[in-house]
Amino acid sequence: MATRRSWAEPWKIKMVEPLRMTTRAEREAAIAEAGFNTFLLPSRLVYIDLLTDSGTSAMSDRQWAGLMLGDEAYAGSDNFYHLEAMVRKYYGYKHLIPTHQGRGAEHLLSTICIRPGQYVPGNMYFTTTKAHQERVGGKFVDVIIDEAHDSTSDHPFKGNCDLAKLEKLIERVGANNIAYLSLEGTVNMAGGQPCSLANIRETCALCHRYGIKVFLDATRAVENAYFIKLREPGQAGKTIAQILREICDCTDGCTMSAKKDSLVNIGGFLAVNDDKIAEAARNLCVLFEGLHTYGGLAGRDMEAMAVGIEESVQYDHMHARIGQVEYLGRKLIEGGVPIVRPIGGHGVFIDAGKFLPHLPRDRFPAQALAAALYVDSGVRAMERGAVSAGRDKETGAHLFPKLELVRLTIPRRVYTQAHMDVTAESVIELFQHHRKIAGLRFTYEPEFLRFFQARFEPVGGQSILND
Numbered sequence: 359m360a361t362r363r364s365w366a367e368p369w370k371i372k373m374v375e376p377l378r379m380t381t382r383a384e385r386e387a388a389i390a391e392a393g394f395n396t397f398l399l400p401s402r403l404v405y406i407d408l409l410t411d412s413g414t415s416a417m418s419d420r421q422w423a424g425l426m427l428g429d430e431a432y433a434g435s436d437n438f439y440h441l442e443a444m445v446r447k448y449y450g451y452k453h454l455i456p457t458h459q460g461r462g463a464e465h466l467l468s469t470i471c472i473r474p475g476q477y478v479p480g481n482m483y484f485t486t487t488k489a490h491q492e493r494v495g496g497k498f499v500d501v502i503i504d505e506a507h508d509s510t511s512d513h514p515f516k517g518n519c520d521l522a523k524l525e526k527l528i529e530r531v532g533a534n535n536i537a538y539l540s541l542e543g544t545v546n547m548a549g550g551q552p553c554s555l556a557n558i559r560e561t562c563a564l565c566h567r568y569g570i571k572v573f574l575d576a577t578r579a580v581e582n583a584y585f586i587k588l589r590e591p592g593q594a595g596k597t598i599a600q601i602l603r604e605i606c607d608c609t610d611g612c613t614m615s616a617k618k619d620s621l622v623n624i625g626g627f628l629a630v631n632d633d634k635i636a637e638a639a640r641n642l643c644v645l646f647e648g649l650h651t652y653g654g655l656a657g658r659d660m661e662a663m664a665v666g667i668e669e670s671v672q673y674d675h676m677h678a679r680i681g682q683v684e685y686l687g688r689k690l691i692e693g694g695v696p697i698v699r700p701i702g703g704h705g706v707f708i709d710a711g712k713f714l715p716h717l718p719r720d721r722f723p724a725q726a727l728a729a730a731l732y733v734d735s736g737v738r739a740m741e742r743g744a745v746s747a748g749r750d751k752e753t754g755a756h757l758f759p760k761l762e763l764v765r766l767t768i769p770r771r772v773y774t775q776a777h778m779d780v781t782a783e784s785v786i787e788l789f790q791h792h793r794k795i796a797g798l799r800f801t802y803e804p805e806f807l808r809f810f811q812a813r814f815e816p817v818g819g820q821s822i823l824n825d
């Protein structure tokens with residue numbers, strides 16, 4: 359008889375943070391007050407917070423101990439040198455410029471490396487990354503493989519770049535008109551889907567042949583390295599740290615939101631090999647972030663990041679982290695819920711278009727489902743569809759990306775399997791009664807990154823979930 363051997367997290371709980379339970383009536387009132395946008399809910403009214411994996415991880419006792427070693431000198435903090443050593447060891451780039459978070463690094467890189475009118479190809483857009491590229495006059499071009507836009511495709515590396523699309527763009531506009539290639543490890547908007555090492559190598563080789571630099575969005579590159587170890591032929595024998603270095607070694611630098619892989623609540627960095635870009639970045643850093651040895655962070659934040667980087671590449675950590683996401687995903691699949699396949703690295707992405715087939719795209723099914731899920735169980739998720747995509751810069755029309763998703767994002771080392779069970783049960787029950795969920799229309803639409811602050815109202819009634 360085959361026996362099933364379970365695995366468990368490689369940590370135990372030392373301190374707990376009590377959660378507040380709410381009633382359905384309280385949640386109905388709260389979501390209406392929040393304009394049916396889960397970003398506008400106060401967190402004290404949220405039971406299980408799956409809005410994002412960004413800055414929401416639990417730090418280890420070693421990271422907390424690191425906070426006490428904060429050297430809060432204005433210049434040349436000890437913690438900067440520790441962080442620099444860790445970034446060089448695990449990511450391998452020559453120069454480190456710390457920033458307050460990922461978009462701080464995107465701001466520096468975009469400003470330095472994009473001339474107005476230049477193209478910036480990438481394996482699917484990310485909201486802040488693209489916004490910074492466009493702010494300085496760049497034009498984002500999606501060169502991800504087609505499978506990434508298909509929630510049912512089981513391709514093991516849906517984050518891969520399509521070399522034919524990339525080469526066609528280079529031939530059409532000329533290498534001089536391409537600022538750089540923006541390569542995201544574990545593509546967030548595709549559902550947390552990784553790139554293969556082979557594809558990263560080929561993509562970088564193609565760009566470098568044309569003299570085009572490649573900058574990695576390393577936000578979840580460690581999770582990408584884990585998937586390579588798991589799925590790519592010939593890679594199983596390497597450590598996650600070795601694979602991470604091989605990814606980074608192909609590229610010319612990275613922007614990093616350390617709030618994800620690196621297990622900290624705040625922080626990020628730009629890391630590059632090119633001396634001139636580094637010098638320009640240090641100059642701009644002083645203007646926007648702070649001196650180049652702290653970049654908007656306290657010394658203690660940099661220490662927690664340095665320790666977190668080392669913890670993030672441990673196999674047992676990553677196995678439990680991705681394993682928990684997989685656990686939730688499998689429960690939803692068993693319940694018949696349409697989710698993006700394969701199950702992603704940092705969350706489970708529900709295909710809201712399929713979940714709510716009665717709602718047209720301009721009734722924002724993903725936004726509606728996230729609001730309804732909160733009302734049902736106090737679980738907070740996030741829309742990743744048309745609201746996130748925004749409007750076409752030229753025509754002003756809504757962009758309707760192929761994927762209309764709700765993201766159940768799992769913070770690292772925070773929730774238990776029982777929290778995943780509660781979440782799955784709520785989603786499955788909503789799926790069985792999906793016709794009760796109403797569509798939404800805008801009542802307020804901000805100019806930039808509208809998903810953060812937009813407000814909505816249900817169409818045809820007061821309530822989002824009509825019993």
Ligand code: F0G
Nearest residue numbers: 410412459460461484486546575577615
């Ligand atoms: N790149 C990727 C792939 C991200 O997922 C994020 C943030 C950033 C860059 C920007 O980093 O937030 O530190 O400024 N993603 C968060 C999320 C907001 O919820 O997915 P940041």
